[in-house]
Amino acid sequence: MRIDVKDTGIGIPQDRIADVFRPFERLGREHVEGTGIGLVISKKLVEAMGGSLSVESVQGVGSRFSITMPLADGTQSSMHATRSVTVNAEKAxxxxxxxxxxxxxxxxxxxxxxxxxxxxxxxxxxxxxxxxxxxxxxxxxxxxxxxxxxxxxxxxxxxxxxxxxxxxxxxxxxxxxxxxxxxxxxxxxxxxxxxxxxxxxxxxxxxxxxxxxxxxxxxxxx
Known part of the structure; x- marks a missing residue:
């Protein structure tokens, strides 16, 4: 399953794409309300459930954040989710x-x-x-x-x-x-x-x- 969240905002420069998942990184917009940890937490939660969170962006056009999750339809999916959680526990x-x-x-x-x-x-x-x-x-x-x-x-x-x-x-x-x-x-x-x-x-x-x-x-x- 894939969920896309799109906007028509200012976009993100290509050389700063990786920075959006760094804690407290505001990409030079510190005056905007927020703490800068929401995407970091979201990414870790999605990965803990066996999924992935990615972003595509064009400066001046907008951004698209995508969540991809495995569907839990049987033993194979359940085993995959268990392995994913175990890997993340090791990293923690x-x-x-x-x-x-x-x-x-x-x-x-x-x-x-x-x-x-x-x-x-x-x-x-x-x-x-x-x-x-x-x-x-x-x-x-x-x-x-x-x-x-x-x-x-x-x-x-x-x-x-x-x-x-x-x-x-x-x-x-x-x-x-x-x-x-x-x-x-x-x-x-x-x-x-x-x-x-x-x-x-x-x-x-x-x-x-x-x-x-x-x-x-x-x-x-x-």
């Missing part, structure tokens, strides 16, 4: 999820982690989306802010630790609320580590390396 082993309503903080951590070739980054500006992404993709590590627009970070942490699909995932507090008292409260609440903003790059990298080198049971890989 190096995934870091960052939940923070500050686009500056999201972009900064993404830039820092882009140095690591075996780590994929996914950012969420809200707690509700972050919980959905954590459940769907089961990242190896979650960085979590406390002051979110739709839920306090402690509640997000409690929900992550209460769900079987996510309770094994290390959660690092990454927030401007980082007094000695805040750190104590955070660790008591269940954060695996607690890092203040502005953060020390070496401290963040240390957390990433430490938790990426563990399996789901917290044991060293290899």
């Amino acid at each position: 082993r190096g995934l870091v999820l960052h939940i923070d309503d500050s686009m500056t903080n999201l972009r900064l951590l993404q830039r820092v982690l882009s140095r690591l070739k075996d780590v994929d980054y996914m950012g969420s500006p809200t707690a509700s989306l972050g919980l959905d992404l954590a459940t769907a993709y089961k990242p190896r590590l979650i960085f979590l802010d406390l002051e979110l627009p739709d839920m306090h970070g402690f509640e997000v942490l409690e929900r992550l630790k209460s769900m079987a699909a996510t309770r094994h995932i290390p959660v690092v507090g990454l927030t401007a609320r980082a007094s000695a008292n805040d750190v104590c409260k955070g660790l008591e609440a269940g954060f695996d580590r607690y890092i203040g903003i502005p953060f020390d790059i070496d401290e963040v990298m240390g957390a990433v390396h430490a938790y990426m080198a563990q399996d789901e049971g917290g044991q060293p890989l290899g």
Whole structure:
């Protein structure tokens, strides 16, 4: 099955086509409302269901986004979907999820982690989306802010630790609320580590390396 979504907008230059699926990429139109992660999430969701998402565009004419999905009509299709999900789960082993309503903080951590070739980054500006992404993709590590627009970070942490699909995932507090008292409260609440903003790059990298080198049971890989 194929679904096309077409527009008659300004189009996308051919040398920028690949950029539309990069997180927070606005193609020079930062004044337009949005976060720049919708297409990234859409592509990952479509691929997780065994499909593909592509785009064709002519500058000054418009764009066409196409979703192609396998039809589930019997055992063969079901087996194909299962294999697709398994492949995506393997890719997610190096995934870091960052939940923070500050686009500056999201972009900064993404830039820092882009140095690591075996780590994929996914950012969420809200707690509700972050919980959905954590459940769907089961990242190896979650960085979590406390002051979110739709839920306090402690509640997000409690929900992550209460769900079987996510309770094994290390959660690092990454927030401007980082007094000695805040750190104590955070660790008591269940954060695996607690890092203040502005953060020390070496401290963040240390957390990433430490938790990426563990399996789901917290044991060293290899």
